Amino acid sequence: MHEEVVRFGVSMETDLLQRFDERIARQHYPTRSEAIRDLIRRGLVEEEWAAGAQDVIGTVTLVYDHHVRNLTQRLNEFQHRHAGEVIMSSHVHLDRHNCLEVVVVRGPAQRVRDLADHLRAVRGVKHATLSATTTGAGLP
Amino acid sequence: MHEEVVRFGVSMETDLLQRFDERIARQHYPTRSEAIRDLIRRGLVEEEWAAGAQDVIGTVTLVYDHHVRNLTQRLNEFQHRHAGEVIMSSHVHLDRHNCLEVVVVRGPAQRVRDLADHLRAVRGVKHATLSATTTGAGLP
Amino acid sequence: MHEEVVRFGVSMETDLLQRFDERIARQHYPTRSEAIRDLIRRGLVEEEWAAGAQDVIGTVTLVYDHHVRNLTQRLNEFQHRHAGEVIMSSHVHLDRHNCLEVVVVRGPAQRVRDLADHLRAVRGVKHATLSATTTGAGLP
Amino acid sequence: MHEEVVRFGVSMETDLLQRFDERIARQHYPTRSEAIRDLIRRGLVEEEWAAGAQDVIGTVTLVYDHHVRNLTQRLNEFQHRHAGEVIMSSHVHLDRHNCLEVVVVRGPAQRVRDLADHLRAVRGVKHATLSATTTGAGLP
Numbered sequence: 400m401h402e403e404v405v406r407f408g409v410s411m412e413t414d415l416l417q418r419f420d421e422r423i424a425r426q427h428y429p430t431r432s433e434a435i436r437d438l439i440r441r442g443l444v445e446e447e448w449a450a451g452a453q454d455v456i457g458t459v460t461l462v463y464d465h466h467v468r469n470l471t472q473r474l475n476e477f478q479h480r481h482a483g484e485v486i487m488s489s490h491v492h493l494d495r496h497n498c499l500e501v502v503v504v505r506g507p508a509q510r511v512r513d514l515a516d517h518l519r520a521v522r523g524v525k526h527a528t529l530s531a532t533t534t535g536a537g538l539p
Numbered sequence: 540m541h542e543e544v545v546r547f548g549v550s551m552e553t554d555l556l557q558r559f560d561e562r563i564a565r566q567h568y569p570t571r572s573e574a575i576r577d578l579i580r581r582g583l584v585e586e587e588w589a590a591g592a593q594d595v596i597g598t599v600t601l602v603y604d605h606h607v608r609n610l611t612q613r614l615n616e617f618q619h620r621h622a623g624e625v626i627m628s629s630h631v632h633l634d635r636h637n638c639l640e641v642v643v644v645r646g647p648a649q650r651v652r653d654l655a656d657h658l659r660a661v662r663g664v665k666h667a668t669l670s671a672t673t674t675g676a677g678l679p
Numbered sequence: 680m681h682e683e684v685v686r687f688g689v690s691m692e693t694d695l696l697q698r699f700d701e702r703i704a705r706q707h708y709p710t711r712s713e714a715i716r717d718l719i720r721r722g723l724v725e726e727e728w729a730a731g732a733q734d735v736i737g738t739v740t741l742v743y744d745h746h747v748r749n750l751t752q753r754l755n756e757f758q759h760r761h762a763g764e765v766i767m768s769s770h771v772h773l774d775r776h777n778c779l780e781v782v783v784v785r786g787p788a789q790r791v792r793d794l795a796d797h798l799r800a801v802r803g804v805k806h807a808t809l810s811a812t813t814t815g816a817g818l819p
Numbered sequence: 820m821h822e823e824v825v826r827f828g829v830s831m832e833t834d835l836l837q838r839f840d841e842r843i844a845r846q847h848y849p850t851r852s853e854a855i856r857d858l859i860r861r862g863l864v865e866e867e868w869a870a871g872a873q874d875v876i877g878t879v880t881l882v883y884d885h886h887v888r889n890l891t892q893r894l895n896e897f898q899h900r901h902a903g904e905v906i907m908s909s910h911v912h913l914d915r916h917n918c919l920e921v922v923v924v925r926g927p928a929q930r931v932r933d934l935a936d937h938l939r940a941v942r943g944v945k946h947a948t949l950s951a952t953t954t955g956a957g958l959p
Contacts, residue, residue, distance in 0.1 A: 409572045463955070486911060567797045685830070
C-alpha cells in the first residue's frame with residue numbers, strides 16, 4: 400500500500416449525515432471514508448460487468464444432491480474442460496444428500512456468465528448463484 | 540431547503556478518486572458531493588425496504604394486451620378496491636395491441652410488494668416491475 | 680388474442696410441485712400456466728436489456744423536493760429536450776415538500792439507462808429508480 | 820433420488836414457447852422441465868431470504884490486497900470468532916497484490932447478511948459480494 404492518498408471535502412445536509420453515520424455503524428465500518436470508498440468501488444465493479452469487461456472474476460455457488468447419478472463426476476469433468484477459466488473449486492458436505500460447491504471462474508464477463516449458466520443447467524443442480532466480482536487490478 | 544449543510548473530509552487513493560471522477564462524469568453528476576449523497580440515499584432506501592418500513596412508495600409498471608377480454612376493466616376495478624393505497628395511475632398506448640400502465644402505490648413495504656404481485660398475476664399482464672422508492676419524508 | 684396456444688408436459692418432484700403451488704397462491708396466480716409464463720417472460724425481458732436491445736421501455740421514478748430552486752423547471756426542460764424518447768410523465772404531490780414524478784422513456788436500452796442516470800444526477804433529486812420493461816411487441 | 824415425480828400440462832402461446840426454447844438452448848438446459856424447475860426453485864430461495872429464513876447459506880467473496888497490514892490475520896481471526904457460522908473458506912492468489920477469499924456462512928438470513936457486512940467493512944477489503952443460496956434441505 401504505497402498508494403498516494405488525497406483528501407477532499409464533501410458537503411451534506413446534517414440530517415442526511417446523521418442517517419449515514421447510523422447506517423455505517425450498523426454495517427460495522429470503521430470510518431466514513433471507508434464506507435464511501437466501498438460505495439464507489441461497488442459502482443465501478445458493477446459498471447465493469449455491465450460494460451462486458453475482458454477480465455473479471457465470478458464465484459459460482461452450486462447446491463446439489465450428490466445422489467443424482469454421475470453428477471459429481473459430470474461437474475468435475477466440466478470444470479476440467481474449462482481449466483483455463485475455472486481457477487479453483489471447493490466442496491462442502493451440507494447433509495447426507497446435499498453438497499455445496501464454490502467454483503471461482505475468471506475471464507471476460509460474458510464468458511463467466513455463460514459458464515455459470517452451464518453449471519446451473521446441469522440436471523441435479525438445485526440452485527446456482529453468480530457473484531460478480533473483480534480481479535482487484537486497477538482498483539485501489 | 541433551509542437544511543443546515545456541513546462539510547467533512549474524505550480520504551481516498553488518488554487512483555480511486557480519478558476513476559470515481561470519470562464515472563460521475565459519465566453519470567452526469569455536477570459535483571462529487573451530489574454523487575456521494577446519492578449513493579448514500581440509495582443505501583438508505585434499500586434498507587427501508589429490507590427492514591419492512593411502514594410507509595414507502597412503489598411504482599408498478601405493467602405491460603399488457605388490452606385485447607384480452609375485460610383486462611382493462613379488471614385492472615381498473617382492482618385499483619379502485621385498493622384506493623387507499625393506489626394513489627394514481629397513468630396509461631400509455633404503445634401500439635395497436637400493447638398498453639403500458641404505471642401504478643403508484645403507497646403503504647407498508649410488504650403490502651406494496653403484495654399489490655404488485657397481485658397486478659403481475661392478472662391473466663393478460665405480460666410483464667410487471669416494481670420500483671422501490673421512498674416518500675422522501677425524513678430523507679434530506 | 681388470436682394466438683395459437685399449445686400444451687406441453689412438465690415433470691416435477693411432487694414436493695417441489697407442492698411448494699410451487701403454495702407460492703403461486705401467495706402470489707395470487709390463477710393457474711400454474713400463468714405463473715410459468717410469467718417466469719419465462721421475465722427472463723426474456725432481462726435478456727433483452729442485458730443484450731442491449733434497440734427498443735425497450737423504462738419507467739424512471741423520481742422523488743424530489745420541489746422547493747429546490749428551478750428544479751421542476753429543469754426537469755421539465757430536460758424531458759422536452761428528449762421528447763423523442765420521453766413519452767410521458769406524471770406527477771404526484773406527496774407532501775408539502777416532496778414530489779414524485781414518473782417518466783416513461785423508450786429507446787435503446789443503453790440510451791434509456793443514460794437518460795435515467797441524467798435525471799438521477801440532477802441536484803435536488805433525492806432518489807431515482809429505473810424499471811426495465813418491454814414494449815410488449817413480440818412478447819406473447 | 821427416490822422422489823416421486825409427477826407430470827402436469829402447461830399451456831402457452833406457440834410464439835412464447837419458441838422464444839423459451841431458444842433461450843433455454845442458449846442457457847444449455849437439457850429439457851424444458853429442468854429449466855422450469857430451476858425458475859421455480861430460484862423463486863423459492865429468493866422468498867426464503869426475503870422472509871428471513873432461519874437456516875440459509877451465503878457465499879461471501881472478498882477481494883483484498885494482502886499487503887494491507889494485518890489484513891489476512893484480521894480476516895482469519897474474524898472467521899474463527901464466528902466458527903459456528905463460518906463453515907469454510909478458500910483462498911486464491913490473484914496477482915502479487917490481490918487475493919480472493921470465498922467464505923461460506925450458514926445461519927439465519929439476517930445473521931448471514933450481517934457477517935457479510937462485517938467482512939465488507941474491514942479496511943483493505945476492496946470488494947465483497949454475498950451470494951444468497953440454500954441448504955438444499957426441503958428443496959427437491
